[in-house]
Amino acid sequence: MKQNSTSKIVAFVFLIIMAILWAFPILWGIFTSFKSEEEITAAGATFLPIHWSISNYAELLFNNQSTPIVKWFTNSLIISVGHTILVLVVVSLASYGYTRLEFKGRDLLFGMLLASMMFPGIVNLIPLYGIMDKLGWVNNFLAVIVPGAAGVFNIFLVRQFVLGIPKTFDESARIDGASEFQIFWHIILPLLKPVLTVVALFSFTGAWNDFLWPSIVLNDIDKLPITPGLQLLQGQYLTYPGIGTAGALIALVPTFLLYLFAQRYFMQSMSLSSGVKG
Structure with missing residues (x-):
């Protein structure tokens, strides 16, 4: 003792x-x-x-006109919120498909998806920029919102959660005449709230803190998000540490508040079956 x-x-x-x-x-x-x-x-x-x-x-x-931090802050909110919503839609539907729908090559396809995690993201920069250029999305918010929406880790995380939901829920709904989408929308999706909250937290934070890709694909100073914008801020106010520190703290506020309000769901998701009440 x-x-x-x-x-x-x-x-x-x-x-x-x-x-x-x-x-x-x-x-x-x-x-x-x-x-x-x-x-x-x-x-x-x-x-x-x-x-x-x-x-x-x-x-x-x-x-300050040359470093419009309010504009950068607004851009970051638009990009991060848009990216997070898209991630939640794609990941929840993909996870349902990989666990509940039966189709040929499903497990092989998922294995190939997991295998892609072995490659570092930086190898995709050149081909991804080429794709954005062909689509006409260079210097457009879509170029930083859409890529990464089908993140492999997020799909894997939510898929593992869905695997913990008993299939008897689905079978009971089918007996009552529910379609696949109704099963997903009314049964599976509400149970995914804890893990989707964590996915949203990671996605928002990742989009908000991303520096390299927005610096490459966005070349208009008024379209920059706040993280690459801080580099310009540092360059202009190199000898003014107080202003630079204030800018960094302004950039920190949204992610801090997000973690503060989402911590309860984050702890719930530590158990991948926490959303399922037997």
């Missing part, structure tokens, strides 16, 4: 230390964003601001 208590104390202390190590840079950035550039230069490495100021945020939001 004593050994068990000691293990819990050690684990608790370890987690507290890790939380402090994780939170300290974030807190440093938050406090730095409220310092004037003069204070950052003169006072050196002080943790708390001597004089609190919102001048960095005002400069970013209202006095």
Whole structure:
């Protein structure tokens, strides 16, 4: 009993230390964003601001034409929300097809799909850009919304969840005269809520934080999302760390709020059968 208590104390202390190590840079950035550039230069490495100021945020939001961060923020919301909705539609339908529909070569096709995960995503950049060019989507939001909608990992994750749903639910619905789409819409889809919430969380965060692909396929500064836009911000305000930090924190807000509100469903999805009530 004593050994068990000691293990819990050690684990608790370890987690507290890790939380402090994780939170300290974030807190440093938050406090730095409220310092004037003069204070950052003169006072050196002080943790708390001597004089609190919102001048960095005002400069970013209202006095900047060459780095329109509000426009970038809006673009990121459009791209991330659009991509997430498309992912949920594609992944939920594909997962149902790979588990409930019987067709020739289904398992072979899924195996080939899994095998594609062995190739790093960067090898697809050149052919993917060529496809976007042929479709006329270069410098268009569709070029960053559509690719990646059928992510293999997401399909695999949701498929494993669907496999945990008893097929007796389907059979009972068929006896009552339900079609395949009605079974999917009224029975399977409601049970997928926890795992689809996690997929939405990962998809939104991935689209929001993506830097390389938007930098390649979007060449209009007003169409950039906020993550590649921050690179331009850093270039313009290289000697102004307060403004750069404020921009990074603005970019952090949506994903932080999303994780905050979705954490309950994230924990539920840790068990792939948590959505099924026997």
